[in-house]
Amino acid sequence: MTASSRSGQLGARLLHNRGMRASEEALTFLQPDLNQLGDPFDLPDMEAAVDRVFRAIGNQEKIAVYGDFDVDGLSATALLLHAIRDLSGTAVAHIPGRDGSGHGLDNNALTRLNADGVTLVITVDTGSNDADQIRFAETIGVDVIVTDHHIVEPGLRRPLALVNPHMASDGVGEGLTGAGVAFKLAQALYSRTDLNWPGHVIALAALGTVADVGPLKGENRVIVSEGLRQLQSTSHAGLTALLKLAHPNGGDLDTEALSFNVIPRLNAPGRLGAAVPSLNLLTANDPGEAMTLARQVDDMNTERRRLSQEAWDVARLELGNGPMQPALIVKSARFKSGILGPLAGRLSGEHGRPAIAIALGETHARASARSPESVDIHAVLSAVSDRFDQWGGHARAAGFTVANEHLDEVMDAIQGGVAAAGKDPGAGPPLRADAEIGFSDLGASTWDFIKVLGPYGEANPAPVFVTRNLNPVQIRTMGAGGRHLRIVLSDDRETWDAIGFGLGKAPLGDGAIDAIYSLRTNTWRGRTKQELHLLDIRPSAYEL
Structure with a gap:
């Protein structure tokens, strides 16, 4: 042969x-092409969302893009800011802090935005289950469009528009991340004009898709393939400065380079408390300002790595050498909330079982959970969700906030839920x-x-x-x-x-x-x- x-x-x-x-x-599959992108108006409520955005642009209303502090949320926020401004709209951003209101819409933030003249809020990577906050927004004269990819809890009152693939039929938008759904809104907006969306819009969508571990098939494969190509030759000031520090050796830019070099840098400011420097970098137009921001983000990533190693050492000491429980649970008042996800992910990856890292506060504990394919951690947590102040996620990754008085009960329930899954969580694939x-x-x-x-x-x-x-x-x-x-x-x-x-x-x-x-x-x-x-x-x- x-x-x-x-x-x-x-x-x-x-x-x-x-x-x-x-x-x-x-x-x-072998020739991903932009022509393979689906019609964005096949997603639920897209028509209503686009109509409301153009009405806001026509009326010169101020629009707020309400994002999240991880790279999926940041890239989604940045790409919609670029799109709305490109279409002559007035847009500002709001990114919550990890140690403040956390994930999701917040009434105080909505009030401040409204006082600043905002009459339309577009969420990205969040908001599907924030029915109470959306109702509050309506009472102060703010319309809310939700673009999100998280699981929608049943029975909640719908906002003006809920653009979420989980509400679609026939698999439309299946697997899209928060940035992917935001990109579909941008795609729909540009389709109503004579403009073509610029390359950095899909490049930002690719960043969010890889960061949130979106399945690289269907539309996601097209988004990431084309996004990598655009990143490789981008003239966008912020992305150029970021890649100069994160990918200095050149060569082909692939998903591995994004995952290990680019995305951790963008995540670092949010993990240390405030993600604004990363958002400013992703929206920067001036090369000098962009390089200053890139160096700031790089320095914060160095500090993030130091704190992560410190937390890892604490976790290893707490686990000790004794027999392992069905789920690995580590908790400490020394943990920064921003490093909980990576810590849980490293524990889960090394031991092949669910892991929960918990930062202890004075009155509440904040936790991040990661799990291998053998256990649906979202299903485990849902059984005790009535004890949570906030929670959300999916089968492999989730998070929650709980009052300290309920923490022991929750930890016992998690161990019981993982054990009841009927699989050996430590075996690993x-x-x-x-x-x-x-x-x-x-x-x-x-x-x-x-x-x-x-x-x-x-x-x-x-x-x-x-x-x-x-x-x-x-x-x-x-x-x-x-x-x-x-x-x-x-x-x-x-x-x-x-x-x-x-x-x-x-x-x-x-x-x-x-x-x-x-x-x-x-x-x-x-x-x-x-x-x-x-x-x-x-x-x-x-x-x-």
């Missing part, structure tokens, strides 16, 4: 593993490979196909391969305490460099080894290198 035919068979298997059964379906291959299969055509198959993320993971009976040619560890593994592997015909994050202490034995890995293109100081990204490595069961 020739190398090209082997490569073709491997590509067909990768497509099959991602649910592709027909050639037309595969071509659509096994590593699954797309194919077993030899190094001879890693030719240029395979690397080219891997690039076309991206962007990678939720619902489109990077392909994973297994190769057996490899010889380690060079071995060294790197990072604090030798945490990571750098190794050169050979099959006696070809040699590949490989890196394994967190595998510095993996047993290698004294003979051949088996490796499970994905393919990674790394750019450093202008040089691009292809290498293997090890997911696990072990001594071979047998040697040829």
